[in-house]
Amino acid sequence: MNAPLKVGVVGMGGIGYTHCNCYKNDSLAELVAVCDIIKEKADKAAEDFGCKAYYSVKDMLKAHPELDIVDVTTSGYENGSLHYEPTMQALDAGKHVLCEKPLSNEVTEAREMVAFAKEKDVYLGCNLNHYFTQPAERARKYMDDGEVGQQIYCINKVGFDGSEFGYGAPHKNSRWMRPYSHTKAFLIHPLSVMRYFCGNVTHVQAFMDRPACRAAAGDLMLSIQSLHMRFENGCIGYLLSQRGDAMFGLGGWWSFELAGTRGTFVIENCVEKLTYYKQGQAPEVMDTGLTDFGSTFPNRIHAFLEDVTNKVPKDYLRSSGRDALACLEYIFAAIDSYESGGEIVRPNPLPPLHGDVSILR
Ligand SMILES: NC(=O)c1ccc[n+]([C@@H]2O[C@H](COP(=O)([O-])OP(=O)(O)OC[C@H]3O[C@@H](n4cnc5c(N)ncnc54)[C@H](O)[C@@H]3O)[C@@H](O)[C@H]2O)c1
Secondary structure, eight states: OOOOEEEEEEOOSHHHHHHHHHHHTOTTEEEEEEEOSSHHHHHHHHHHHTSEEESSHHHHHHHOTTOOEEEEOOOOGGGTTTSHHHHHHHHHTTOEEEEOSSSOSSHHHHHHHHHHHHHHTOOEEEOOGGGOSHHHHHHHHHHHTTSSOSEEEEEEEESBOOOGGGOOOOOTTSTTOSTTHHHHHHTHHHHHHHHHHHOOEEEEEEEEEOOHHHHHTTOOOOOEEEEEEEETTSOEEEEEEEBSSSOOOTTTTEEEEEEESSOEEEEETTTTEEEEEOTTSOOEEEEOOOOOGGGHHHHHHHHHHHHHHTTOOGGGOTTBHHHHHHHHHHHHHHHHHHHTTSOOBOOOOOOOOOOOGGGGO
């Protein structure tokens, strides 16, 4: 049996805690260190998880050359501006990195992060956890078994339920007080699900808006997004997301439908339910009995630990930095489209895959 992978987690907010709990409960990992620039947070987490506290990534890396993985759970503007620096530091030290989403709030930085991981020949993964679920696994099997056929369309509605009655304007210095904070921080999730099932996107057209209650409160965030897409395989896709401006009707807060010439599947509420429809047959329903979205975290983190333990070829890493970059390219294409009044934009191409020599063995 392989020795557990030694992990240091950077950024001890709520999500850093969630990740630490995953490592503590996973036999493939040993949580060695936690790090936060706020001393009290690092100290408290170190006490809670029985490991060492550090207040800078540099010090953590210096004290623990044996670390295999650095997990970056910092946040920043648009929930991503503080990912770049610790990720680059860890990659530079030759560590495998799991980074929270979005890889960065700037696509240029994300491109650098992916390129640098390739140069250093280490794994860079991203916590695109929304498809590490039982319904997604079963849906993927329908596809692999030829039960979906040629893909025709996909529709994804995901975001946050709410209304003007419950709206509270964010503080003016908040990470959310930016026009594209929901677009950059959140759309990565539904886009990652769409790309997981339908592949690369070649065309994006977007409209965005915010309701009057946000505008009146001086809230800059464009909280409503409507994206129309075409995939490389010819499938067409629609993504609707909003951040608590209205209640979702059909499908609740998270629904994904993929229709093909042989069958259609629908996933409801991410972890909860999968329904498969085939002409002339009663729908097949898989009800997982799960309601806790939080269950996606241990699943995704375990997959990363498995891939690193098994030394899978870098190109085959699940939910890789390149996958996360792809979704960020779509987001920046959507922003370009919105800013040009709804023009169709072709996302920037991804870095080429040159193959991993280990696949030849
Ligand atoms: N995958 C998901 O489902 C999901 C859900 C929610 C949030 N997230 C992501 O998780 C991340 C963290 O979210 P959060 O709400 O816990 O954030 P947070 O702001 O509460 O915590 C981040 C912590 O990082 C620390 N930090 C910042 N820069 C640092 C550095 N260079 N070195 C050490 N510590 C540093 C901060 O002091 C802070 O304590 C965000 O990127 C967010 O997008 C993911």
